[in-house]
Amino acid sequence: MVHINSMLDRPEQRECVTLDFNKQVCPAAVTQTVNGGAKFYVVYDQFRYAIGDVIFGDRVVKGDCTFTCREVIEDVTSDNKEVLKIRTIDAGTGVSLLEFIETEPNSNKYVDLERTPLEINFSNKTLPTGFSVFYDVTTSTTTISIEQHLRNQYCIGKIIVGPNVVESTKCIERSISLWKRRDGKQVISVDTTSSNEVVESFYLIEQHAGMDDYTPYDPREGLDDIEIGSIEDELDFSLDSDSV
Incomplete structure (x- = not known):
């Protein structure tokens, strides 16, 4: 019997997908859903794919896909600055959330989000x-x-x-x-x-x-x-x- 999580236990067998927001094109392996005004990006098949590098504006968040899964959330503030959140789940280290915000609306320049x-x-x-x-x-x-x-x-x-x-x-x-x-x-x-x-x-x-x-x-x-x-x-x- 094959363990249902065996593919996740061997992440090297999954294809690492780059999500590049500068290209405005979503890879075929990634799906987009909308909830509460925010857009959520995840792979449609977590056994075959994983989101790796995330590129947006002047930033690149690396990802080697050795983690369990990764999702990206695209949101906007009340003053129209874009917000990018990268949520990574790793079996060993747990959950990590990185948050970035535009310095000005449509500037395409991002800094760490500080509330x-x-x-x-x-x-x-x-x-x-x-x-x-x-x-x-x-x-x-x-x-x-x-x-x-x-x-x-x-x-x-x-x-x-x-x-x-x-x-x-x-x-x-x-x-x-x-x-x-x-x-x-x-x-x-x-x-x-x-x-x-x-x-x-x-x-x-x-x-x-x-x-x-x-x-x-x-x-x-x-x-x-x-x-x-x-x-x-x-x-x-x-x-x-x-x-x-």
Whole structure:
């Protein structure tokens, strides 16, 4: 019996395809799909092909196709600068995301994409421009994030919750989730996604319901924290469950 991933285990047997955006012609082995305004480029048969070198403007991102797979995302900012993202998955090193942005619209000159961090202070009763708020009725959770069309330009930076400060850090995405336990204490989770797609979470919890007296909390501590208690033991849903 042949292992279904045997072709991926021997990447030298795949054809390495160059994706050259300067030629405006997509290779036959590469398909393009559109999702949310962005264009996604992948090979149509990952057992036979892999995207190797990616050429755009004055940049060349090399690829020897020894990795598992590679996809390229073409997007545009709200001020019409083109954005290129190269996402590579390697069985040994994991996920790597490289992001580039035009210096000016139609300049065809690219630099590394650096998002501008936007500060949130929970002492303020309103959010600054550029943020969106979504309420999930299934989990009774409110999520704060950057508006979709601005996520290639901005990210959530420093977060101030009373005396607690979550410092700004370089990331591809950061969101804030808020929910209340049955005892009325509110929990705040700050989730930061790095370019390797690893998500780090930082938690704060009210010590007394409705008092905004937040303190850092590690849910792994569980019931060892007598004053605060476990986040999960009072939630209407499990942090490890997809259902209510």
